[in-house]
Amino acid sequence: MELALKICSKISAYEHFCVYIVIPMWPEGVPSSAAVQEILFWQGQTMSMMYQIIGQAINKAGLADTHHPQDYLNFYCLGKCESSSTESPLQTCNSSENRALGLAQKYCRFMMYVHAKGMIVDDEYVLMGSANINQRSLDGSTFKGYRDCHGRLSANIHMVREEDSSLQPCCVYGYRMSLWAEHLGVLEDCFCQPETLECMRKVNSIAKTNWQIYAAEEHKEMIGHLMQYPIQVNKDGKVTTLLSRRRW
Numbered sequence: 001m002e003l004a005l006k007i008c009s010k011i012s013a014y015e016h017f018c019v020y021i022v023i024p025m026w027p028e029g030v031p032s033s034a035a036v037q038e039i040l041f042w043q044g045q046t047m048s049m050m051y052q053i054i055g056q057a058i059n060k061a062g063l064a065d066t067h068h069p070q071d072y073l074n075f076y077c078l079g080k081c082e083s084s085s086t087e088s089p090l091q092t093c094n095s096s097e098n099r100a101l102g103l104a105q106k107y108c109r110f111m112m113y114v115h116a117k118g119m120i121v122d123d124e125y126v127l128m129g130s131a132n133i134n135q136r137s138l139d140g141s142t143f144k145g146y147r148d149c150h151g152r153l154s155a156n157i158h159m160v161r162e163e164d165s166s167l168q169p170c171c172v173y174g175y176r177m178s179l180w181a182e183h184l185g186v187l188e189d190c191f192c193q194p195e196t197l198e199c200m201r202k203v204n205s206i207a208k209t210n211w212q213i214y215a216a217e218e219h220k221e222m223i224g225h226l227m228q229y230p231i232q233v234n235k236d237g238k239v240t241t242l243l244s245r246r247r248w
Contacts, residue, residue, distance in 0.1 A: 004050040007072045008057035018072060018200045022183075023229065025077040025111040047075060047231065048239040055237025069237045071197055075229040076207055078112035078183065081214045081222045108219045123173040123194075185224025204228065 003019050010017035023043075029036045054069040118128040176194070181187050184206055190199040203226070211227040213220050230242045 001050065004053045004073065007054055011054070011057040011061050011063070011072070014061065016072075016195060016197055018195050018197075020074055020076065020194070020200075020203065022076045022078065022114055022226070024114045025079065025229075028113070044231070044239060048237070051233050051237035051239055053237070055235065059236075064235060068233075068235055070204065070233050071200055074200070074204060074207075075231070076226050077229050078114055078225045079109065079210070079214050079222070079227050080112055080225060081109040081210075081220065109214055112225055120172060120176050123176060124170065126172045126175060183224050183226040185222075 003021075007017050007019060027036055027039045031037075050073060051069045054072055058064055058067050058069065116128070117130060118126070120126050177187065177191065180191055184191075184203065186206070188199075188202055190196060190202050193199055206224065207226050207228040210222045210224065211230065213222045214227055215230075231239050232242055233239050
């Protein structure tokens with residue numbers, strides 16, 4: 001919610017502000033189980049609430065004709081899709097692990113589970129570790145007995161100003177760019193300014209293409225791993241499932 005409110009404050013000030021969030025395609029567990037489906041339901045409700053708040057801010061600012069909620073906030077997941085192998089599949093037994101392996105071999109695609117917790121802000125501040133990015137983990141204390149206890153590292157590293165007064169990228173910028181290169185499979189000039197609308201739309205274009213490759217019947221290798229999270233958002237911020245993927 002804090003991220004959505006921050007975006008709204010920037011919209012009101014007619015400043016652009018971009019948020020990129022990478023989450024697992026589904027939580028740990030069997031996707032069709034009641035527990036996982038309940039988590040996905042409430043996760044979807046949270047996304048819907050965030051997008052509707054942003055949509056209202058866009059309308060209030062008179063930007064509805066030129067801007068969309070996904071110009072400011074996007075959710076992504078990671079996946080892998082490989083071309084079909086000509087080699088014969090491995091012999092598998094009937095254990096659940098080997099059945100999963102057999103399906104992966106048959107369809108040549110699988111999600112990459114995101115368990116790392118990290119946040120990068122303005123290419124100057126980085127947070128990483130096992131702490132979830134919420135108050136329960138970040139503000140926890142083992143002495144209180146009801147908080148989580150996690151390890152985390154944070155750093156605030158400003159860009160270096162040279163004698164000619166130009167700003168030079170710092171190591172946080174390099175860390176982000178290396179992550180983007182790995183997961184997007186390409187580096188574009190606009191990636192140097194992730195806060196811009198051009199960059200957001202370029203990332204969204206790559207992520208959408210990757211999802212289409214991942215979900216297609218034809219086996220084809222993706223470029224990178226980043227995919228759009230399988231939802232669609234209208235201009236008012238209403239969230240629905242992709243028309244071609246009611247269940248996933």
